[in-house]
Amino acid sequence: MNEGLSRECExxxxxxxxxxxxxxxxxxxxxxxxxxxxxxxxxxEVEEIRAVIEAVRAVPSEAVPEHLVAxxxxxxxxxxxxxxxxxxxWTRVAVPVAAxxxxxxxxxxxxxxxxxxxxxxxxxxxxxxxxxxPLTPPxxxxxxxxxxxxIEIAEAPQPExxxxxxxxxxxxxxxxxxxxxxxxxxxxxxxxxxxxxxxSDGLAAAREGxxxxxxxxxxxxxxxxxxAPDYHRGGPAETRPRSGGTRRDAERVEPYALPGQAEAxxxxxxxxxxxxxxxxxxxxxxxxxxxxxxxxxxxxxxxGVALHxxxxxxxxxxxxxxxxxxxxxRLLYRGPSGQGQPIVLSAEHLGPGPAAVPVTIESEVGRRDxxxxxxxxxxxGESAPRAPVGRFDDEPVFKVxxxxxxxxxxxxxxxxxLSATFAGQIPPGPPAASLESMAASMGFEVKREGDxxxxxxxxx
Amino acid sequence: MHAREAGSSQVRDLVARAxxxxxxxxxxxxxxxxxxxxxxxxxxxxxxxxxxxxxQEAFVRAFSxxxxxxxxxxxxxxxxxxxxxxxxxxxxRLAGHPVSASDLANPDAGDDAPDLERVGRxxxxxxxxPEDHLVxxxxxxxxxxxxxxxxxxHRTVVLLYDMQALSYEEIARITxxxxxxxxxxxxxxxxxxxxxxxxxxxxxxx
Numbered sequence: 001m002n003e004g005l006s007r008e009c010e011x012x013x014x015x016x017x018x019x020x021x022x023x024x025x026x027x028x029x030x031x032x033x034x035x036x037x038x039x040x041x042x043x044x045e046v047e048e049i050r051a052v053i054e055a056v057r058a059v060p061s062e063a064v065p066e067h068l069v070a071x072x073x074x075x076x077x078x079x080x081x082x083x084x085x086x087x088x089x090w091t092r093v094a095v096p097v098a099a100x101x102x103x104x105x106x107x108x109x110x111x112x113x114x115x116x117x118x119x120x121x122x123x124x125x126x127x128x129x130x131x132x133x134p135l136t137p138p139x140x141x142x143x144x145x146x147x148x149x150x151i152e153i154a155e156a157p158q159p160e161x162x163x164x165x166x167x168x169x170x171x172x173x174x175x176x177x178x179x180x181x182x183x184x185x186x187x188x189x190x191x192x193x194x195x196x197x198x199x200s201d202g203l204a205a206a207r208e209g210x211x212x213x214x215x216x217x218x219x220x221x222x223x224x225x226x227x228a229p230d231y232h233r234g235g236p237a238e239t240r241p242r243s244g245g246t247r248r249d250a251e252r253v254e255p256y257a258l259p260g261q262a263e264a265x266x267x268x269x270x271x272x273x274x275x276x277x278x279x280x281x282x283x284x285x286x287x288x289x290x291x292x293x294x295x296x297x298x299x300x301x302x303x304g305v306a307l308h309x310x311x312x313x314x315x316x317x318x319x320x321x322x323x324x325x326x327x328x329x330r331l332l333y334r335g336p337s338g339q340g341q342p343i344v345l346s347a348e349h350l351g352p353g354p355a356a357v358p359v360t361i362e363s364e365v366g367r368r369d370x371x372x373x374x375x376x377x378x379x380x381g382e383s384a385p386r387a388p389v390g391r392f393d394d395e396p397v398f399k400v401x402x403x404x405x406x407x408x409x410x411x412x413x414x415x416x417x418l419s420a421t422f423a424g425q426i427p428p429g430p431p432a433a434s435l436e437s438m439a440a441s442m443g444f445e446v447k448r449e450g451d452x453x454x455x456x457x458x459x460x
Numbered sequence: 461m462h463a464r465e466a467g468s469s470q471v472r473d474l475v476a477r478a479x480x481x482x483x484x485x486x487x488x489x490x491x492x493x494x495x496x497x498x499x500x501x502x503x504x505x506x507x508x509x510x511x512x513x514x515x516q517e518a519f520v521r522a523f524s525x526x527x528x529x530x531x532x533x534x535x536x537x538x539x540x541x542x543x544x545x546x547x548x549x550x551x552x553r554l555a556g557h558p559v560s561a562s563d564l565a566n567p568d569a570g571d572d573a574p575d576l577e578r579v580g581r582x583x584x585x586x587x588x589x590p591e592d593h594l595v596x597x598x599x600x601x602x603x604x605x606x607x608x609x610x611x612x613x614h615r616t617v618v619l620l621y622d623m624q625a626l627s628y629e630e631i632a633r634i635t636x637x638x639x640x641x642x643x644x645x646x647x648x649x650x651x652x653x654x655x656x657x658x659x660x661x662x663x664x665x666x
Binding site for chain 1 (some may be wrong): 481483486487490491494495498499502508512515516519520523524599600603604607618622623636643644646647648650651653654657658661664
């Protein structure tokens with residue numbers, strides 16, 4: 001009996017305050033009343049909660065200081081009259097560039113050397129090939145590429161284990177194309193002065209095909225085989241809607257394509273590339289809400305994973321990133337955008353293994369739905385000590401209990417519809433199979449070409 | 461109800477005019493929402509000085525972003541969200557700094573912060589005497605201290621629900637969470653407050 005009451009106490013405790021306030025109704029209210037009639041402890045607790053609620057509500061408001069209204073008005077008027085400060089313009093350009101550059105730098109630093117300058121499908125034929133390629137030695141006397149402080153992961157600024165989507169090329173290209181499209185579509189009144197050069201040599205290096213310097217001493221040989229996602233927006237022509245200049249098409253951000261891919265796709269699929277999409281919507285659509293890129297990698301110390309989000313511009317105030325399918329969404333992150341802040345995810349968020357998880361990023365200027373693919377999060381274990389690294393929604397957040405020294409996999413944060421061609425050797429066995437079945441169950445068309453290419457396409 | 465509708469209509473009109481660049485209309489919005497925004501900022505930051513800065517920042521941000529306000533939520537909800545964000549940012553910066561009693565309670569508390577050990581239980585009087593004022597000040601102080609010590613998202617829902625009298629739905633919009641989450645946080649916040657205030661039960665019942 002006591003045990004039953006104890007369990008009931010536990011179950012109903014979460015609703016005590018609602019009951020105390022008279023907000024509980026129906027069966028739950030009747031159940032609560034039955035319980036309170038038997039449980040003096042909970043009944044007393046209800047009374048105490050009532051007293052607290054009343055006391056809190058009885059706290060009078062403070063009078064507004066007399067000068068404050070005038071002060072605020074003055075500040076607003078000053079803001080309204082002031083021309084945009086150069087610093088503001090600079091910030092609007094520099095912050096996202098810095099964020100993206102940081103991602104690029106990380107991408108270059110972490111990617112296997114075989115990615116550099118070679119077609120992934122050819123370069124990643126075998127694990128042996130990867131291991132035999134030396135890392136680019138650090139260049140003496142050169143500083144590491146500058147990164148915004150927020151991109152650094154507190155626990156471990158230098159990921160020990162390297163695997164990373166090769167965003168560098170497609171981000172660099174995406175920015176170029178996005179800039180072109182924005183320039184074409186922006187109304188004259190809204191057009192900004194030419195952007196100052198990016199404050200980092202990372203982006204320039206990426207464009208020139210020269211990797212930023214990287215402290216190889218802090219790195220380890222990349223795990224193998226590592227998949228190289230090969231992003232493009234064109235996709236197989238038969239699975240892609242034609243961009244007939246619709247608003248949706250025009251709003252779609254098409255920032256990421258490897259050099260040559262957009263052109264190739266445009267040739268093959270009939271103006272499906274980013275440039276075509278951007279131009280076709282130039283007359284009737286506003287600039288796209290925003291574009292985002294993401295990178296996921298392990299954290300030094302062999303346990304942990306961080307999701308870096310980078311945006312093509314700073315968003316209005318904050319972004320909210322939610323993870324999960326509709327009805328099961330959980331807020332993953334809320335905070336400032338445009339700074340590529342690393343977000344430490346927990347195993348509880350991503351699940352223990354291969355996953356294709358919807359991610360929604362909302363801001364004041366719009367909402368974007370993405371798919372986060374985590375094909376192979378290897379070796380999740382429960383034996384390691386679980387020290388929370390923070391709190392999320394009032395629950396402790398733990399580092400992912402994965403041994404990333406053995407991780408092979410990719411993560412794609414892809415806007416729907418997306419055709420992502422994963423060029424690389426896909427590990428045989430359950431992980432890849434799970435990815436395929438999971439992607440298929442979520443409406444993605446899965447096309448596998450041998451062991452080298454897996455194409456996921458989400459038809460609209 | 462009628463007055464509320466009229467108020468909403470007036471706000472909509474002010475917002476529409478402000479979006480067109482009418483600064484006086486925005487001044488009207490400042491005046492209208494100043495008490496709520498100030499109290500919210502004050503309760504979140506626990507610092508009058510910081511709260512004033514937050515209020516200014518919130519209104520300036522709102523003014524700058526007004527053209528992005530599409531009217532999908534009430535203007536007050538939109539404004540509160542900005543104010544909550546600005547204030548929570550400030551509170552995070554201030555984390556670890558001691559919060560003075562004079563900041564949390566009325567300015568007339570001044571340096572004469574209530575000393576709970578010193579004050580005996582006052583006798584009831586018909587007219588509020590000095591002791592009643594002291595007790596009221598004490599009560600306010602311990603409640604605000606308790607609220608201030610809550611985790612950020614618990615503090616936020618308590619302030620918005622109990623002090624700003626917003627609905628679950630409005631709070632969910634402001635905090636960008638689900639209504640269920642708001643309810644859950646509110647419940648947890650109240651349980652936490654109950655524990656924090658356990659030793660002051662008598663004071664609360666005065």
